[in-house]
Amino acid sequence: MSQEFRGDDHEIQFIADFKKGYVYFLNNFQNIVGSFLQFLSTGLTEANKREILPFRKTLDQELDKSQKKIKEIIFNLDEKHLFAQVRKDYSRYFSRHMEDTNRDDFIQFHLIFEMLRYFLIETKEGWEKLKAAVQSNQFADLEFQNNGLLNYRILPALEKLFQLEILLKRMSFILQIDNPNCLTEFKPTKPKYRDKGTYRLSSVFEESLYDKPKELDPEDSGIEYKADEVINSHQEKVKDNWKTIKQKNKTEGELNYIQAYGKYTWNSDQHYFFRYELDKYIAEKSLFKNAISLDSHLGADEQVLRSELIRSMTSLEKKSKSAEDFELEYQTFLKQFFTFCENIILMNMMLPTQFKYVFLFHLGPSHFYMIAKKFLMEVNTGYIHARGNDGKKVIRVIPSEYVKKHVIDYWNEVILPNVGEEKNNLALLKKITEMIEEKYKEISRLVIKNYDDLDPEIKASKTRETIFREYMNEWMGAANLIVFKRFVKNKSY
Structure with missing residues (x-):
């Protein structure tokens, strides 16, 4: 990382996306990938397709890999999954259990750091290779090369990864990770816990972050972090790319x-x-x-x-x-x-x-x-x-x-x-959805008729909503209700 980005003000401006959360940033990156895929699917001329043929396979693989990794991280960042992981890993970080939200924050902060760190290491290399491939190949259509591929798609993705790199650098300082190469090598990290530390995303936006004392204060707990145990567990869960996951399936189920x-x-x-x-x-x-x-x-x-x-x-x-x-x-x-x-x-x-x-x-x-x-x-x-x-x-x-x-x-x-x-094929999905919506309207008319045909005493004894709730599975069909729940947006019932 170049020294000019050491300044807090410049770094804080550059990671502004993260003020809206980790997922907001990841969704923005996902939009770049999705737009790129859409462009490759519908926006290329036959001449364009021929020009990217030498690295098309690499391009498709990298986009697919990025997309899958982002989805996996977003899934793991869900509060219920993250909280469960913190509970599971607590004993690997601390030798004895204490009800302390700051310790929970510390574990969560480090787990997120590791997820994003592995993502950066694995993803940045692939996008750098794509950039080099586009720059080194001879293109007849320079507009396609410079704007269609580089300026509008590959370079924005690399800029996002640079933002992530700055965020991780600031997170590593908060976690007091000593390894200066932690953002470029897979070697697991060993954070140090401070009782007075703040382990939340908001802490990376603190001004003069690097001016804070890096050593443990005398009143800090000095609790031992069982790094090796977390390393062995976390590497298996996060570092595996999709190729190694398939290999892992063969050997471990x-x-x-x-x-x-x-x-x-x-x-x-x-x-x-x-x-x-x-x-x-x-x-x-x-x-x-x-x-x-x-x-x-x-x-x-x-x-x-x-x-x-x-x-x-x-x-x-x-x-x-x-x-x-x-x-x-x-x-x-x-x-x-x-x-x-x-x-x-x-x-x-x-x-x-x-x-x-x-x-x-x-x-x-x-x-x-x-x-x-x-x-x-x-x-x-x-x-x-x-x-x-x-x-x-x-x-x-x-x-x-x-x-x-x-x-x-x-x-x-x-x-x-x-x-x-x-x-x-989005058009095909819309067509299927329209057919299901028509079926929903047809069955809804029968439901209304069934209600109208009920004995007046039944209708007088319960509210309309209660009757529909009691009879809906019978009138509309339990399986149909599940299908309608999935495809029909504006339902009457």
């Missing part, structure tokens, strides 16, 4: 979430993210060891089901089944049931078959899971019957986290491979 994002901000929000709780998934998976039977039908008479359960509890065939047999049967059932859900939704919404995968992609894994869970309960299926820990009681449960995990698998194996570039 799959991630417990999916980020089924498109290229743009409008198809990369919370609707395209989904996760399951790993500890609960493991607990539910163990149910197969004590399973007696599974409900794996797609609708059957209740008396038949009861007879089947009694038969299964005394059947030699069932007793000879292993946990692996039960689990494989349940997985096969889930795949069939997900297809069943797809067909019902498409039929209800009257959507053409060719829209199937792009519709499901935009519906998102979270809403699809909600629909699947509703159908499981309505059809009275998907239950595991297993012996309790005492060996006497029989429990009956739908393993929710297990189902979530297999929704993610279904997305990775079926939805994403079939959706293609249609997922980035």
